[in-house]
Amino acid sequence: MLIIGIAGGTGCGKTTVVNQILNELPEGEVGVISQDSYYKDTTHLSYEERVKINFDHPRSIDFGLLADHLKILKSNKPIHQPVYSFVKHNRTGDTILTHPRKVMIVEGILILTNPDLRKMFDIKIFVHADTDERLIRRLKRDISERGRDLDEVLTRYQTTLKPMHDQFIEPMKEYADIIIPNNKYNTVAIDIVKTIINEKL
Numbered sequence: 001m002l003i004i005g006i007a008g009g010t011g012c013g014k015t016t017v018v019n020q021i022l023n024e025l026p027e028g029e030v031g032v033i034s035q036d037s038y039y040k041d042t043t044h045l046s047y048e049e050r051v052k053i054n055f056d057h058p059r060s061i062d063f064g065l066l067a068d069h070l071k072i073l074k075s076n077k078p079i080h081q082p083v084y085s086f087v088k089h090n091r092t093g094d095t096i097l098t099h100p101r102k103v104m105i106v107e108g109i110l111i112l113t114n115p116d117l118r119k120m121f122d123i124k125i126f127v128h129a130d131t132d133e134r135l136i137r138r139l140k141r142d143i144s145e146r147g148r149d150l151d152e153v154l155t156r157y158q159t160t161l162k163p164m165h166d167q168f169i170e171p172m173k174e175y176a177d178i179i180i181p182n183n184k185y186n187t188v189a190i191d192i193v194k195t196i197i198n199e200k201l
């Protein structure tokens with residue numbers, strides 16, 4: 001199994017890059033795990049308490065469970081990937097049965113901050129988009145898809161998102177094997193990653 005880690009700040013285009021990679025590759029050969037599925041279970045907290053969580057700090061992620069799941073997949077067994085709700089700020093209680101594939105892609109803002117995970121990735125990719133571009137994309141996406149308003153996104157951006165990005169996410173470029181510039185759609189970089197994957201399939 002080839003495990004590819006794709007990191008980068010919120011709105012840089014990780015999910016889009018993953019979908020572009022999957023597009024045209026043989027169905028059922030490449031699997032995806034999202035770090036978002038591994039936000040810690042916060043059922044014991046009220047909604048008001050959950051809203052205040054710093055979701056851009058590594059401690060918000062259950063990296064132990066994520067690493068365990070990757071090990072299980074590596075041993076050719078399926079996992080139950082939790083489903084996360086950005087509206088409820090919590091896991092839904094549902095899971096998605098995720099089967100091992102020849103290539104597994106793990107994507108998320110903080111996945112390169114965890115040394116155990118870093119060791120498991122055969123290829124580490126960092127997707128870069130400029131800060132203003134990411135904020136614009138995030139604003140549009142969170143308002144249209146994640147049930148947020150302008151004030152919520154901007155307040156979260158100023159209080160946690162930007163400081164956490166500068167402290168934890170941007171420095172992870174150092175560990176990347178490949179950095180994909182993604183201010184514009186980058187078909188050349190996507191084709192290179194697809195070629196690497198096709199060699200493995």
Ligand SMILES: Nc1ncnc2c1ncn2[C@@H]1O[C@H](COP(=O)(O)OP(=O)(O)O)[C@@H](O)[C@H]1O
Nearest residue numbers: 010011012013014015016137141182183184185
């Ligand atoms: N290269 C790009 N140019 C313009 N818009 C993009 C680009 N990549 C992604 N987007 C858009 O930006 C938003 C955030 O992208 P997404 O892939 O969800 O980012 P991430 O997963 O890194 O948070 C989405 O609405 C997506 O359509």
Ligand SMILES: Nc1ccn([C@@H]2O[C@H](COP(=O)(O)O)[C@@H](O)[C@H]2O)c(=O)n1
Nearest residue numbers: 009010011055056086089090108109161
């Ligand atoms: N309940 C939550 C959980 C996370 N976030 C934000 O999601 C971002 C990471 O997801 P991407 O798809 O953008 O990579 C992260 O910056 C968190 O702030 C949230 O808003 N609410």
